[in-house]
Amino acid sequence: MSGINYSEKIPNNVNLSSDRTLQRALEHWQPNYLQWWQDMGPDGSTNFDVYLRTAVSVDPDGWAQFGHVKMPDYRWGIFLTPVEGERQINFGEHKGRPAWQEVPGEYRSTLRRIIVTQGDTEPASVEQQRHLGLTAPSQYDLRNLFQVNVEEGRHLWAMVYLLHRYFGRDGREEGEALLERRSGDADNPRILTAFNEKTPDWLSFFMFTFITDRDGKYQLAALAESGFDPLARTCKFMLTEEAHHLFVGESGVARAIQRTCEVMNELRTDDVTKLRQAGVIDLPTIQKYLNFHFSVTSDLYGSEVSSNAATYYNSGLKGRFEETKIADDHQLGSSTYRVPEVAGDLLGERDVPALNALNERLRDDWITDVAAGVERWNRVPAKLGIPFRFQLPHKGFHRKIGVFNDVHVSPDGRMLSEATWTHHHQEWLPNEIDRAYVQSLMGRVTEAGQFANWIAPPAVGINRQPVNFDYIRFN
Numbered sequence: 001m002s003g004i005n006y007s008e009k010i011p012n013n014v015n016l017s018s019d020r021t022l023q024r025a026l027e028h029w030q031p032n033y034l035q036w037w038q039d040m041g042p043d044g045s046t047n048f049d050v051y052l053r054t055a056v057s058v059d060p061d062g063w064a065q066f067g068h069v070k071m072p073d074y075r076w077g078i079f080l081t082p083v084e085g086e087r088q089i090n091f092g093e094h095k096g097r098p099a100w101q102e103v104p105g106e107y108r109s110t111l112r113r114i115i116v117t118q119g120d121t122e123p124a125s126v127e128q129q130r131h132l133g134l135t136a137p138s139q140y141d142l143r144n145l146f147q148v149n150v151e152e153g154r155h156l157w158a159m160v161y162l163l164h165r166y167f168g169r170d171g172r173e174e175g176e177a178l179l180e181r182r183s184g185d186a187d188n189p190r191i192l193t194a195f196n197e198k199t200p201d202w203l204s205f206f207m208f209t210f211i212t213d214r215d216g217k218y219q220l221a222a223l224a225e226s227g228f229d230p231l232a233r234t235c236k237f238m239l240t241e242e243a244h245h246l247f248v249g250e251s252g253v254a255r256a257i258q259r260t261c262e263v264m265n266e267l268r269t270d271d272v273t274k275l276r277q278a279g280v281i282d283l284p285t286i287q288k289y290l291n292f293h294f295s296v297t298s299d300l301y302g303s304e305v306s307s308n309a310a311t312y313y314n315s316g317l318k319g320r321f322e323e324t325k326i327a328d329d330h331q332l333g334s335s336t337y338r339v340p341e342v343a344g345d346l347l348g349e350r351d352v353p354a355l356n357a358l359n360e361r362l363r364d365d366w367i368t369d370v371a372a373g374v375e376r377w378n379r380v381p382a383k384l385g386i387p388f389r390f391q392l393p394h395k396g397f398h399r400k401i402g403v404f405n406d407v408h409v410s411p412d413g414r415m416l417s418e419a420t421w422t423h424h425h426q427e428w429l430p431n432e433i434d435r436a437y438v439q440s441l442m443g444r445v446t447e448a449g450q451f452a453n454w455i456a457p458p459a460v461g462i463n464r465q466p467v468n469f470d471y472i473r474f475n
Contacts, residue, residue, distance in 0.1 A: 011056040011077035014161065025164040029175055033156075036179045037072065041126055042133045042149055045071055049473035050146045051462065055079055055154070055241070063240060066463045068473060071146060076154045078161045080233035089227035091323055091330040092316040099229040103166050107315050111228060112167055114317060116174050117191055118219065119159030120181065122152045124195035125208075127183035132205055135442035137452035141202070143462065143471035144248045148209060151241045158234050166230065193400070194296050201438045202455075203256060203281060207293040210249025211370060215300050217242050218321055218366045225319025250373050251458060254380055256281055258456040261384040270388075276437055279453045283381070283388045285438065288430045290390060291411060294370065295398035301363040303402040304339040309358040320358065321365045337361055340396060342403050345415050347396065367395065398429065446474060 010016060016023065038046070049068040056062045058079050087099040103111055126149050136142035156178065163171030181188050184196045194212060199205050220242060224235040260280040264270055272282045302309070312318040313332070320326060328335060335354035340347065354361070374390050381388045396409035408421035411428050430438075441454045449468025451457050461467045 011075050014078050032179050043131050047475045051143055051471045074150045076157045079237045081236040089316045091319050092314045094316040099227050115159050115162050119178050120191045121195055122156040124183045124190040125152045128199040135444055137455045138445050139448050139471040148245050155238050194300050201442050203289055203438050206249045206252030207289050209245050211293045212297045213245040215297050221321050222318050225323040227316030254377055255456040257380045261381050261386045285434050291393045292429050299401040302359045304360045305352055305356045306359045310355040313358055340403055342407055
């Protein structure tokens, strides 16, 4: 990379061309990143020309430039939103003080851990989705998968930039470790459990991008409030790209629902066996996938009561969702928040100090957003005259972290015995038969404008292109 035009090869607004220390760090890291992409990126895609958007600046005309590009040649850039005047810390014990432009020494290890944990999710998603391109239901969907993949890669670059720029040798070592862990690896797994789950089919992918990437939205939004200004500005720009990931998931599931409802009306049946014989995903199975991904992602927020979350907030490192829009003192000295409680065989709630309930508050914000998306899904069967409604399960359903870890809760919020759970849980979660059936539908469709039988076409294409546009040139 020596002697290259950094603004061209690595689009950025961090003065990379004049920062020789950072150049040296990236010159060492980039080849390892490209090798990771070759080994763990989208399977068999190296020679495809893909219609992708690339960020080349933070300007409205520059952050989303479209064109066909080979993914190994994608320009993974480094962008922070512009400086906002004399920004202050908006919460915690440092509220009102100038935002930090360098890492505060007393929070160095904590801040590094926050950045590494966020950074670890980005390559993990790519690894989880590595083989999906081999069973894409259309060129349009394959292009969307690849867009998500390259932007997860760019988000990794964003976190590695922070590690290299602000954490010296420790940061460089953490940057290397981000490329060494592997999703689902028994010996060196990704940090968070949900990012070690498999994404074996496209319904899982759509659920992941709708539900788990929405967790990413809320985590990034909380970090975008950080008193460490480079982290806040980095995450604000990442959020502009995250919106497309949520769109891919929500619209993908909606299109599967639409196709199923169309076949239900054609056959005049809601019989699961007949619908599966017709090659579509029955609505109860889609509900099971919703239950699974919702519950697994709920655990990403951690325990309902958390001293770590309180420390992050009090230190000014991680705020709440839309912190500055909340009407309180932003220090939470005497505020309380209601969290779930399990008392014997009863589910209830209790008030705890709001400072210790920040995980639960962020989870509740996320649940509200997910529920709104599910309601948009429900418009599809309603419009087609199908009397079926999707429902989010109770927040205690199928949980492995927090107060619900040692109990069984039904989707409608009833406490269950071990025996009852064992007898009924396959009615609520995808079983081996369900997953095998969904997998059986996964066949690659490569002709422009053609779609697999189980999913409806989108209403419009990407970037005002027609639906039958050549989004992928397979060469």
